[in-house]
Amino acid sequence: MKHFSNASKFIQNNKANTGFYSNTETEVLEEVDTKTEEGHRLIVFNDEVNTFDHVIDTLIDVCNHSEPQAEQCTWIIHFKGKCSVKEGSWNDLVPMRNAICERGISAEVD
Structure with a gap:
């Protein structure tokens, strides 16, 4: 059985020419195997x-x-x-x- 968990990552974009900084939150789905060790x-x-x-x-x-x-x-x-x-x-x-x-x-x- 597969389970998907949400993991948030923050990416900071630096636009050197304009001096504009922004924080953009991107949500990434990571696949997690929920089977037990014994299976x-x-x-x-x-x-x-x-x-x-x-x-x-x-x-x-x-x-x-x-x-x-x-x-x-x-x-x-x-x-x-x-x-x-x-x-x-x-x-x-x-x-x-x-x-x-x-x-x-x-x-x-x-």
């Missing part, structure tokens, strides 16, 4: 079936989240439709995805 993310999706408590308990049990972390992820899932709940290697995340799916929650490894 994969565990993403959980919103649905109309599971309760907040069930999703929170699942994230605590399966992903070893703290209660506040699990609650934050659950609110993000609710409002945004999905949330990256864990980052790591494919081999670490696939069993977590399977355990989440076994509890009736939609998830995938990206």
Whole structure:
């Protein structure tokens, strides 16, 4: 997944013949790769079936989240439709995805 960030650079133009100086702000887009070092993310999706408590308990049990972390992820899932709940290697995340799916929650490894 690619992410673009804004970086502002200031350029000072010096026009020697007229003695006119101006500061012009130029906005430059820089491409930033947002993939993790391990390369994969565990993403959980919103649905109309599971309760907040069930999703929170699942994230605590399966992903070893703290209660506040699990609650934050659950609110993000609710409002945004999905949330990256864990980052790591494919081999670490696939069993977590399977355990989440076994509890009736939609998830995938990206």
